[in-house]
Amino acid sequence: MAQLHTTINGEPITAEVDPALSLAEFLREKMYLTGTKIGCGKGECGACTVILDGKAVTSCIIPVLRAEGACVETIEGLERGGRLHPLQEEFVNKGAVQCGFCTPGMIMSSKALLDANPAPSKAEIREALGGNVCRCTGYVNIEQAVEAAADRMRRGEG
Numbered sequence: 549m550a551q552l553h554t555t556i557n558g559e560p561i562t563a564e565v566d567p568a569l570s571l572a573e574f575l576r577e578k579m580y581l582t583g584t585k586i587g588c589g590k591g592e593c594g595a596c597t598v599i600l601d602g603k604a605v606t607s608c609i610i611p612v613l614r615a616e617g618a619c620v621e622t623i624e625g626l627e628r629g630g631r632l633h634p635l636q637e638e639f640v641n642k643g644a645v646q647c648g649f650c651t652p653g654m655i656m657s658s659k660a661l662l663d664a665n666p667a668p669s670k671a672e673i674r675e676a677l678g679g680n681v682c683r684c685t686g687y688v689n690i691e692q693a694v695e696a697a698a699d700r701m702r703r704g705e706g
């Protein structure tokens with residue numbers, strides 16, 4: 549076992565961890581943050597995407613100790629004071645919540661994008677979501693949701 553000091557959704561955490569765990573396993577099994585999903589477990593589908601020090605990462609292939617001294621953001625951290633994040637609201641408004649398994653990862657990839665680039669082009673949105681695989685519907689509504697959220701965030705929301 550090893551000691552981990554990290555910050556999750558703004559809260560400093562110290563925990564005894566098995567270094568063999570992935571960050572996704574740690575978040576789900578030890579922190580009970582089950583909004584982060586594990587699909588392929590191989591870094592290929594994006595379901596497990598969280599933000600690690602500002603970058604979207606596939607947490608299923610990140611060893612938990614990579615979070616030492618880092619800031620981790622998960623889907624649970626987006627809501628503020630009982631209000632959903634504009635990305636969450638626009639995913640609902642635009643019909644972009646196509647399945648519960650992929651949506652948290654798609655929203656976290658989108659958040660990392662908008663944090664770094666408040667006015668992304670369609671191509672940049674598509675590129676940011678390139679690692680989030682949807683096999684059910686497609687990306688049109690998702691792109692529209694990200695654009696709508698970006699508009700709102702530029703006007704000071706979220």
Ligand code: FES
Pocket residue numbers: 585586587588589590591592593594595596597606607608609
């Ligand atoms: S579960 Fe991590 S990329 Fe698929």
Ligand code: FES
Pocket residue numbers: 645646647648649650651681682683684685686
């Ligand atoms: S959104 Fe999950 S498979 Fe399409």
